[in-house]
Amino acid sequence: MNTIKTFIPSESVDSFKKFADKTQKNVKDFTYSLGKPYQKLFYHPVIEEDGTAGHLTKVFHEVCDLTxxxxxxxxxxxxxxxxxxxxxPVDPTKELVFKNPQHGAHYGKCDHCGHWCKNAYVIENITTGEELQVGCECIKKFGIDDMYYISDFTRKLYEIYNYKLNYATDKEYGDLLEWGGRKDSSYKNAILKTNLIMAAKSQYEICPVYKKGTKVENVRYRSATLEGIDTILNSGNLKVDETYVKAVCEFGAKIHPKTEFEEDMLTVAKNFYCYQGQEVYAFFLVKAYEDSLKPELNLPKGCQVKVCGKVIQKRFEESYFGMMEINTILTDKGVTCERYGKVPTTEDKRTSFYALVKGVFKGKVSLDRATKNPKKGIEVINI
Incomplete structure (x- = not known):
């Protein structure tokens, strides 16, 4: 017996019961239990442009315990x-090679009844190794109709709540969970890792800076970087460089993950298939590999630089002093800079100014106040 213990949002209980009761009706020994609604505090991670969790916000949600x-x-x-x-594929970590090379999306028929079918399952006998591609109705004749209902149940549960939870410790509230109420895309269409990495590489060449999603007047807009990867994947003009993909994956396989984000990057490097929800990890895997090929920036704290480039993204975040403007700049020499505060810009988003360096963090230069003229007596480095 496989037991799942998780939470679901209380507003999702009615919709959950509809497909859970259907599963219980059709699958012997399948059971579930729901607790009463209560308020529980969760972490909401805020992902920065470099893929790291910049800070966490705490939000109460009304949930029900679910077993x-x-x-x-x-x-x-x-x-x-x-x-x-x-x-x-059931196992996305390795290439799925069918024993019958004709099996797949274009097979178009059921091996059991011979009829045409659009939706199908590819199954294998554990004892004999026999492989069949069968339709949704015929699969029930193999005594595994439970699998149909269980697969449907887990897919729908993931849509309501991602129960692959992460724990953290908080001094005030004790152990907190990361909120999993957003939809999980792991059940969606599989993408060849080679294609995803090449699409991420193409998007990196367009703009090596990750553009976070934005919120304008309570409307959330998806990351322009991820939208770009989608466009490239759907264009049909993707050219795969197997040598480049191999180099990226070999680089990624050497990662010793210290964060969950790095673990997800490692997963992309190792798996054969990926999903849309893993695009952000593929992009940062490519970015990390490309950064490893560049010479390390030698810009000590307090040195003066001249910045000439383009403002790639301007966003606003709430701070102690109110809304803070944050500008991400890509210089003409390919250096990524970030300035908390305003910078001079032209109509085409070009900028040019002097500033002191506050530090270099993961290849990104953090800048102090932007000035029109350089400070006297301090050497200027063009970046």
Whole structure:
């Protein structure tokens, strides 16, 4: 018996019960229990442009404890699902090679009844190794209709709440969980890792700075960087450089993760298939590899630099003194800078100014106050 213990938002209880009751009706020994609604504090991580968690906000959510008991299956195992034009391998960590090379999205028929089918399962007999691609109805005839309902149940539960939780410690509130109420995209269409890395590389060449999502008048806009990767993936003009992908993955495999974000980057490097939700990790994997090829910036704190380049992104964050303007600049020499405060710009977002260096953090230069003229007596370094 596989037991899942998690939470779901209280507003999602009614929709959860609809598909959970259906699963319980069709799967023997499948059970679940829901607790009463209560207020629980969760962390909400804020991801900075370099992919690190810049700070955490604490938010109360009304949730219900949930325990799900899922019976184990035997006899046949599921290899992949083709549903609504999406290909979902059970194990995304390695290449899925069918014993029957004709099996796949374009197979178009059920091996059991011979009829045409759009949605299908590829299954394998645990004892004999026999591989079949069967339709949604015929799969029930193999005694594994439970698998159909359990797969559907877990996919829908992920949509309501991502129960792959992360724990943290807080002095005031004790152990806190990272909120998982956002939709998880791990059930969606699989993407070849080679394609994802090349799309991330192409987007990096367009702009090596990650552009965070923005919020304007309570409307959230997705990261322009991730939108760019989607556009490249969907263009059909992607050229894969296997040598480059191999180099990136070998670099990524050497990562000793210290954060969950780095663990996700390592996952992209090791897996064969990826998903849309992993685009951000692919981008930072490419960025980390490209940064490793560049000479290290030697800009000590307090040195003076002249910045000539383009403002890539301007965003605003709440601070102790009110709303703070944050400018990310890509210089003509390819150096990424960040200035908390205003900078002079032209209509085409070009900027040129002098500033003292506050520090260099993960390849990004943090700048002090922007001035029109250099400070006398301090050497100027053009970056």
């Amino acid at each position: 799900v008991n899922i019976p184990e299956q035997s006899g046949w195992k599921l290899l992949a699902t083709y549903k609504d034009d999406a290909f979902t």
